[in-house]
Amino acid sequence: MKQFAPAKVNLALHVTGRRADGYHLLDSLVVFAGAGDWVTIAPAERLSLCVSGPRAAGVPDDGRNLIWRAAELLGPGLGAAITLDKHLPAAGGIGGGSADAAAALRGLAALWGRPLPDAGAVLSLGADVPVCLFGRPARMAGIGEDITPLPPLPPLWLVLVNAGVAVPTGPVFKALARADNPPLPMIPPQGWPSAEALAEWLAQTRNDLEGPARMLVPQIGDVIAAIAAQKGCLLARMSGSGGTCFGLFATAQSAREAAAALSAQDPAWWVQDAAVLG
Known part of the structure; x- marks a missing residue:
């Protein structure tokens, strides 16, 4: 099995x-x-x-x-x-x-x-x-227990990059400037018609842990900047409490080309392109 x-x-x-x-x-x-x-x-x-x-x-x-x-x-x-x-x-x-x-x-x-x-x-x-x-x-x-399915997503691809630098979760949360930030904006009931539309909606959102993580581990900022510079990247951000960062792409080819370029930029980075699962 x-x-x-x-x-x-x-x-x-x-x-x-x-x-x-x-x-x-x-x-x-x-x-x-x-x-x-x-x-x-x-x-x-x-x-x-x-x-x-x-x-x-x-x-x-x-x-x-x-x-x-x-x-x-x-x-x-x-x-x-x-x-x-x-x-x-x-x-x-x-x-x-x-x-x-x-x-x-x-x-x-x-x-x-x-x-x-x-x-x-x-x-x-x-x-x-x-x-x-x-x-x-x-x-x-x-705290992770409240789970609501999303409306159908458009075709999406990700490029995941990890520089191999440990990012301690406890200190990241401790370094938060405030813990009472606004929630996500309203999710469109019908979802997003395209990857570009989702990226525009995501531009209204944040990862509140990214700032503290970047302060503790400056390499995260370097990784995000490198991803954002890739052709076809719609959004570059950190996931969770770090240190893996991602780029959002509308096509498999653009994600694959970005992953190849990022791997060449720093062979020590862990880089993986993948489709978003439905």
Whole structure:
């Protein structure tokens, strides 16, 4: 059994408040890219996790991994041999670990004949896991539990770029100038007729974490500027709390050409072009 774990991209991310328990309230437009990790699951007497692939270095294969925690959430004591083929940068703001956990939940629920955990249990794995389990374009609000499907999206392509510099999530949130920012503007009920129309709407939005992240890790600004300079780029922005940044494109060819140019500009960067999944 093989499950795809696509990259989650925050096209917009507004921080709209902070609860008494310290959790920040978010309002975000989330899509998924045709680039990601793969989770393979096979029957076994005991639970095991093997991590392979080009981005396997440093990824834990024990209870520290969200996949392991997802398995224990579904059925403590049940067995499966899980292999994670890791392609996404770890802690990159594109939900790699959360997408892996969501893929594991889907596959293990099918293998073990168990229902998926309730929303609260899924949320306990992390704020991005519920939307990754949903797996379709959505508006994500609250602390990650409030998920609303988006109207149909036009054809879109992304170029994802990560400079390989660690961006610590805690300090990024701590560096926010304010946590009570306005929510997203009204989403058109019929959606957006074109990639250009979506980019115009997104120009009214922000990633409130981008400024603090750029202050802590100046290379993020360099990456965004490099993406924005590519022909056909409609929008360049950081995803999540960083440090993966993205460019939005209207055609596969323009995204592919931009990815090639960015890879040549700095071979140390992780660069991937991909379609936005419907």
